[in-house]
Amino acid sequence: MTEPNNNPAIRSARRVLTTEANAIHKMVEHLPDDFPDVVDLVLKTKGRVIISGVGKSGHIGRKISATLASTGTPSYFVHASEASHGDLGMITEDDIVVLISNSGETQELRDILLHTRRFNIALIGISSKINSTLLQSADFKLNLPDLPEACAIGMAPTTSTTLTLAMGDALAVAVMEQRGFGSEDFLKNHPGGKLGAQLSRVAELMHKGDKVPTVDADTAMSDVLLSMTSKGFGITGVVKDGTLLGVISDGDLRRHMGNLMEKTAGEIASLDPVTATPDLFAAKALAILNERKISVLMVVDEAKRPIGIVHIHDLLRAGVA
Template sequence: MNDATSSSARARVLEAARRVLITEADALYLLAEQLPEDFTAVVDLILAAKGRVVVSGIGKSGHIARKISATLASTGTPSHFVHAAEASHGDLGMITRDDICLLISNSGETSELRDLVAHTRRFAICMVAISSKPASTLMKAADYRLILPAAPEACAIGMAPTTSTTLTLALGDALAVALMEKRGFVAEDFRIYHPGGRLGAQMATVGQLMHDGAELPLVEAETPMSEALIEMTSKGLGIAVVVSGGTLRGVISDGDLRRKMSNLMTHTAGEVANTDPVTVPAGQLAAQALALMNDRKISALVVVDEEARPKGVIHIHDLLRAGVA
């Protein structure tokens, strides 16, 4: 293959990719303009539910259903996925009268969903359907209908689930985020469901990672520097926290020691300390504390309460070990 042929082939590949992305992007804009009429009712329904949102589908819709369920569960809406085929062989027992079934089928005629549909009708379990065919069997049976706009699939033959699965996934995300906002779901709530890995570390608070109690290198302002150095060294955090009457009066760092090396031992901790140290509250995100350390070029921060009383010390090594960086 010569350079011209290779360049032409590459151009065709890139053009196909752009066509897919533009087709799906146009469909998403259409969905945003034509959100299903039952969307807000479904959000209210889920908020009021005593049970879980049971999501199901088959094939590509099954993969999307599993992801929607996972997103709901991780953002404060109890949910689990039931495989449509397995439901017919005992997993219908996983669905209770307090649950809401969210069934997905682009055509609305998926035979594997029939037992699930029949189960919801028999036991008066609320059923929400997602489909692009409002006149389909599934949509006629549903209590609430989330209708996808008519949009072409992005594949060259117009048959492989591409645009339709993208729209379904996006609609599921829209549901999850709308539910988050109505629940008042905040960053700390998010971390409860994501304690592991880098995401969990990014959502950790200073109070969860700081040194406190006996680990705090606390000295009174009147403490001789000879004693302050012992406390500073023994706690191994690179600083001494200077207090008076329980309130923060300053911080002694390695830099403060170097700047006042002359006749250091003749001074008290209060005389050597930086009286305007950088502090953070215990509720601040650890990632924000790391950004502050990098900005100020310091390795430790004193954690204080609303009355400027020291509650802990957070060191950059603690953040690195936790995977915040």
């Protein structure tokens, strides 16, 4: 078996990754002078950020557009060829346009470029060629380091696409942070899947109304047992004057088994239990359950009144893990 350091595939991978990592470090040291102005422009635009590119630049452009849109900046990718056949009408004077071309001479971008000049639409160019047609025409220049591609023949878009993608991420995150776009805003754009589940709130997953097991503090334990059995959570909240006083769990029952039926709920309850609020992130609720090694949280309002209950199975079923 070939040693990892002598394996040609490993050597190739390391060479590519080192080349691209060094290129990003180079860009860190030489960010384009126009970068802060581009961030400011995006923040102030009344329209959308329109992005276009051809080939690999187009694929990267779609990703940058998607990242902008998901982090609070309306964005749309326009296919360069389709733009020349009617889709230029998608670009309005309120928009700004980002054109991506490593060479800066991509012929297919010509009509979009001329459209921005004709209607005085702000144009941002991303290219590694500072003297190219694209960057010479652009109002704002995001010029990338002009470095060799990482492939052995120096032709396949590798280093250049990595730099473009990194520049797009830097732009999207800088705008996001300047905009004050937080986790709650992020959830609005990501309601589905695992991420949406993690960012959901306890209020969306908790059981409410008659499903919430509660008894008064002076309730006889025979009735408490009926409540716990009928609700099926293995726990009941104990309230006094409408406020959560404590909880009774299966463990509390075992600890008082000797004279259990002679007691009231208030005498058995574990006081001052850990609770959740309805606006707590579901992921945080799961962390509390795991940390405390419990399976259920009572949900209370600002006045400590029980308004819901959430079980660890509710969180796991929703994909919070």
